[in-house]
Amino acid sequence: MHIVKLNATTSTNTYLKEYARELDSKEDILVVTHTQLEGRGQRGASWESEPGKNLTFSVFKRVEGFRADRTFYMTMAASLMVVDTLKHFGVRQLSVKWPNDILAGNQKICGILIETVLRDGLYGVILGVGLNVNQKVFQEAPRATSLVNQTGKIHDLEEVLNRFLEAFYTYAKRVEEFDFTGLHKSYEQRLFRRNKVSTFQLPEGELLTGIISGVSKNGKLILQLEDELSREFDLKEIKLLY
Known part of the structure; x- marks a missing residue:
């Protein structure tokens, strides 16, 4: 793995996207920074991080030939990488708040942002x-x-x-070996508030009550609603309130 260490950058994802665009590297690339000035999360959220106290980094991996409709398995793998890392250091009550926020109890300990790089396809x-x-x-x-x-x-x-990178290669191998059923099962077992009655908010502000029963293979949240019907939602369509 090629490692780039920075004192400061706006966003390691942004830096790495430009870096990967200029290179034709078959090697995995890690960019880690002491200070991230404009860290980004899901839904355009910013990421608060005190300089030198936390880990803010991005990893680039070539995935040519990987079907675009299977990219959520990478999200599943990424979430499990972080869970395994934190478990190793003694953090308890770990779960994944769909799609990829890592919680300890009901508090967020890690955010993940996955972006694709296109060049005549994925x-x-x-x-x-x-x-x-x-x-x-x-x-x-x-x-x-x-x-x-x-x-x-x-x-x-x-x-x-270093512990995260060990987990990264473990789960990257599972993706490369198409262990999608195993990844899916492990991910769903870690889902925050799975099989529990929860309240959700729709984009217009309307509240909805349902039970998280799982996640589809393309990453949509599957809810069991009050009328006993299942319905799938993508990230922009629903927000879990907790």
Whole structure:
């Protein structure tokens, strides 16, 4: 793996997207930064991260020939990579809030942003990770937590990153070997509030009650509604309130 270490950048995903566009590298690329100025998350959200306290990085991997309708399996794999990493360091009550926020209890400890790189079809994927490690106070994200808050210990950032990379290659191999059934099952077992009555908000503000029963192979959330019918929603169509 080719590693690029930066003192500061706006977003490691943005940096890596430009970097990968200029190169024709068959090698995986990791970009990690001390300070991320404009970290991005799902739904255009920003990512709060105290410089030098957390891990903000992105990984580029070539996936030529991978079918576009299977890209959500990469999201599943990415979520499980982070869960395994945090579990190794003693974090408990880990779950995945659909599609790829990692929670400890009901507090967010990690955000993931996956973007595709196109070059005459699907060329590669960029996995962006914002993992809270040694930051104790979050001014703009009151529901955030971190490794130090969960374990009571300061953690070495390099050690946490290396552990993640071990998990990255474990799950990347499962994707390459088309272990989609196994990934799907493991992901659904970790789904936050699965099989529990929950409240959701639609884009117009209307509230909806349903039970998360799973996720479709293309990443849509499957809800069991009050009329006992199942309905699928994509990310822009529904928001879980908790």
